[in-house]
């Protein structure tokens with residue numbers, strides 16, 4: 001999933017429980033969980049070029065999921081959320097929403113076999129599936145509805 005989809009999905013979810021400003025911060029945190037792709041790229045390829053890292057991820061040349069996206073990372077983050085809940089339950093809930101919505105989207109990600117149409121904006125490759133584009137549109141409509149109601 002692209003950062004925009006992670007952002008919108010988490011924003012919709014978080015906005016049902018938090019004020020809009022807090023929901024935006026939680027949505028940004030959800031996007032930041034994918035920084036592990038870049039850290040992996042830095043460590044493995046010794047190349048600090050973000051555009052190369054992005055394009056490799058879009059083309060499927062890099063490992064799509066790193067430590068934090070697998071069971072050990074899931075257990076570590078869940079353990080952190082558990083202990084943070086004793087200190088501040090609101091912060092724990094915010095981290096939980098950011099992480100679990102991110103993981104949910106990553107694991108339901110549907111990859112069609114057919115070749116995706118690719119476009120390049122400012123050097124960054126984009127090849128979203130039709131499903132992801134439709135999901136983004138639905139999420140924007142839901143946010144628009146929230147803006148009218150809340």
Ligand SMILES: [Zn+2]
Nearest residue numbers: 033034069106
């Ligand atoms: Zn991810």
